[in-house]
Amino acid sequence: MTFYVIRRIFIGLLLLVFMSVAFFALTRVTPGPPFSTGENPRAHQELIDRRLHNLGLDKPWWQQYPAYLNALAHGNLGDSYVYNQPVSKLLMERVPNSILLLGVSLIFSLLIAIPLGILAATRQYSKVDTATSVASYVGISIPSFVLGIFLLLAGAVWLRHATGGTFYFPLFGMHKSNNTGLDDLAWHMVLPVISLSILSIAGFSRFMRASMLEVLHQDYVRTAKAKGLPGRTVNYKHALRNAILPIITLVALQTPQIVSGAVITEGIFSWPGMGLLAFQATVTRDYPVILGVVMLVAALTVLFNLLADIAYAVVDPRIRY
């Protein structure tokens, strides 16, 4: 076990180095250097060139890379070109916002999807089941940006007109200016959380239904029913415990995505999270920020996959590495 963990950590580190090379090269070979997309069209080319030279960006990427790897190994992600701030500071600012938005939406969707999936599975082919199936098919077919646009339209525009401006949801951002109250924050979260949740509710409830059905068809469940246990006990005590395990795995493996944010939803609702940061960084060629986001997500993924595998071994004594 110890040897396995050490080996996995080693492989994980190799993978991270590989990712850093790949994305470092990718950002550098992309046409259009930094500062070329800035707001100032009259910026002197000499000035831009000097800045590029000072940052070492006029050299080919394989000559720039060792310095980056060296800094990375010392925990230094560099400074953003656009914000003129350390990338680590930017990440520290943005990560909590994304965790808040995506975390709340994950919990919200699990709270709805799991009971829905169980209900659909225990009453297979009932009206509830059919309705859930249809709804989940519609849910997975609506992309988040379509949903986002129409939620924005309905919640912030139509509702405002309909109620004469007394009751509506805010259009963008996390806070009204100078208002940092929790109620204001929650109010701003309603629309983005709904638009993020629909898709995951559809996905999770289908997954839960399939997993529950699989367990319900197993012999031990039939035995429990044959013993004369009430259906409620069989469903919720015997079957549910095993059926919910795959969902837990799924959620655990999705955790890194909470940190990486939601590019489109954050964009539509101007939520200052990681997705928006990464997208803007890609547009403005803010290399250190792009790499910082990528490396953070990659490191977390490697970590969570390792933790999941170790957790399996701890929970299930049959698994040995």
Added chain:
Amino acid sequence: MADQPLKKVPGSTGYTSMLGGSAVTSALTAEVELRGAAAAEDLVVAEVAEPSEVGFWRLAVIRFLHHRAATVSLVILLFIVGSAIVLPVFQGELYRIQNYRNPYTQPFVFHARVIALPVGLSVTVPWSDHLLGTDDLGRDELARLVRGARVSLTVGLLAMLGYIIIGGILGALAGYYGGWIDNALMRLTDVIIAMPFILVVVAVTAAFGGVSLTVLVLVIAFLGWFEIGRLMRAQFLVLRESEFVQAARALGASDYRIIFRHIIPNSLAPIIVSATLGVSGIILLEAALGFLGYSIPPPEPSWGNLLGQYEEALQLGKTYLVAFPAIALVTTALCINLVGDGIRDALDPRQR
């Protein structure tokens, strides 16, 4: 594939479609009838009542047709694909013809139009110059929508072809031979799957210096084949150890023969299902890229970049300019997903 064993035909339990339980019994009776009919034919011809084999694919088609939602979806989908192929031929350059005098024409506005018939008669019909209205530059929205369908569907199908080729080969190698290629594939996919996929596609297409249909398809194909690859690997892992493969190996069959004659035909069902569902995923991805402005550049329309102009359209209250591409996109994705569900039920009834 006609020699698929009949044991694929489900027993009375476990086989059911996800939508509409009543389809179960009718599909089963249809199968029984079909087999009965075939057996009766045999009786006449050979006078021996041998259990006749109805081909696996024929049964699959019958099961599919009994999945009502899937059948309806297939018809709608064929209609969409048909109009995407046929209509642009008649419309020609209509999608890019600008008319500054009538931007934002409302949709579904009809006027009477007199059409002269050859025999000197004439009829008056309700007519609309721009059935779905016009956009900010006075371009016909219907023509743009239909033209956009071409982009979406082409990208969806071609990129999926790429997934199958890349994912199929690498997944098969990893599953069959295992070892370092398997390890590398698994660890790499762990990380790529967690990446914000859209961002990676944006960055990579930018590296090609501008988006074209070819670049878009290639980039999506090279970045998105992991799911098919993993599925293929899982199939190979299971089938490699199965008894019929062991038997083939014991008889001295080569790796080539085992892979292509024994494993691949048996691993097709889940791949086909996943590929079908994947097409809708790619279409939504292309739309998301277009929405962000990183798909096919204007004036070429795609559903994504039509939707991407939502801010201006909504500020001016032209909701229809957002609604039509949204409806087209969601309908297509929904139909593909339902067809995928139907295919799943038809090919592998044991999976629910």
